[in-house]
Amino acid sequence: MATVRFLGAAQEVTGSCHMIESPELGRILLDCGMHQGGNAAKRLPDEYFEFAPASINAVVLSHAHLDHSGMLPKLVHEGFNGVIHATSATVELLEVMLLDSVNLYLSDLERTNRRRLRRGKEPLEPIYTEQDVAKVLSLSKAHPYGQPFKVATNASVTFHDAGHILGSAITEFCIEEKGKSRTLVFSGDLGNKSAILMNDPTILEKADVVLMEGTYGDRNHRPIEDTVEQLRTIIRETEHKGGNIMIPAFAVGRTQELLFYLGQLYKQGDLQNWQVILDSPMAIEVTKVYDHWFNQLDKEDIKLVRPAAHSILKDFIPRLLLSSSPQDSMAINKISKGALIIAGSGMCTGGRIRHHFKQRIWDSRSTVIFCGFQARGTLGRLLVDGKKHIKLFGEDYLVKARIETLGGFSAHAGQSELIEWVSHFKGSPRIMLVHGESTALDTLSNKLWTDKNIEAEIAVQNHCIAF
Structure with missing residues (x-):
């Protein structure tokens, strides 16, 4: 009998990692994600595997976000030499994400x-390098949606569109043992149905076990129309104060959707006095990947409201400034007002956004807009929770900037969408909730029972279940 062990994202949002194991199957990882928050050089030495990496036969990757893929370089550094299965777009995004991550870490x-x-202490050795990233990419194998592929002699996997980011997948894992077939479905991260650049998550109906994320299990998102109107109001009020706007950027998914809606506001005359700046080399490269994939899809495959020949970077906002070099980024400091700066990282754990905070977080004319979930332990979470004193680059800063959150731009399904998706499964499969803080998962579990009579358990770190 096969088991699945919860090795990460059990009552927490980052660090997704689950291990499927049986004597015939061997060991297969679903995701190999990084915990996020704080200085990477201080955090990563505390990251360790509950298994010998060389004992893992294969990795099945749901998508390219670092909280699902970021530990792959460490995995290969410590001996993993199997195949990393992912969708074609995920493999392409993985190169951008992991190279940026290792550069920030180093x-x-x-x-x-x-x-x-x-201080007279010995320097720390890197736990992985660019060479390990190169090996990850060499071990990666791309698969299309909807076509089963073998991960072992007695097991196959089929990827289905999760609608979260480009290439994101729901994993359908089927195993044959002793003449019986068993199916485990891992939701990965399910997308928000209001996301204009993504399809809705694929509906599945058959499973014996379902691992479902619950990031927003305790609430629904604000309607996108209200969110865009909130963004318009924030822009106008900040302009009236003569200030600037800083938006921490999730380079994959959120940035591209945000650029689309800023383009709509531009066409409606709301950005005439603003310079929109994309100050994230990774987000720029990722957006090029989005353009590449979108241009290969016809209009029936994706919910685009623009001709396929258009480019996010070139056509959504004609006056968009792409800031690639450190010199470009530093030049933004000279803009006294009217700069709308989109910069990495999304949870403010590193990247250029922290440098912009250093220049403007203490200015009451400034506004910071968060467009995505902020995990515990991140600077973004401290600011959303109302922290008035923060530390940047070893110095203390008073937070006087206006802090706003736009819930409708989330790339995750909200509570009602999660409930609707899992309600389609027939035959009462075992439901395990993962990838969410305990309060969100508790709320979702209770809601599933009271509204749908669906029993859902909450995964516990390092515990396993049979299927």
């Missing part, structure tokens, strides 16, 4: 080691 490590040397 930069953090360099700064940390300078401080250690000044």
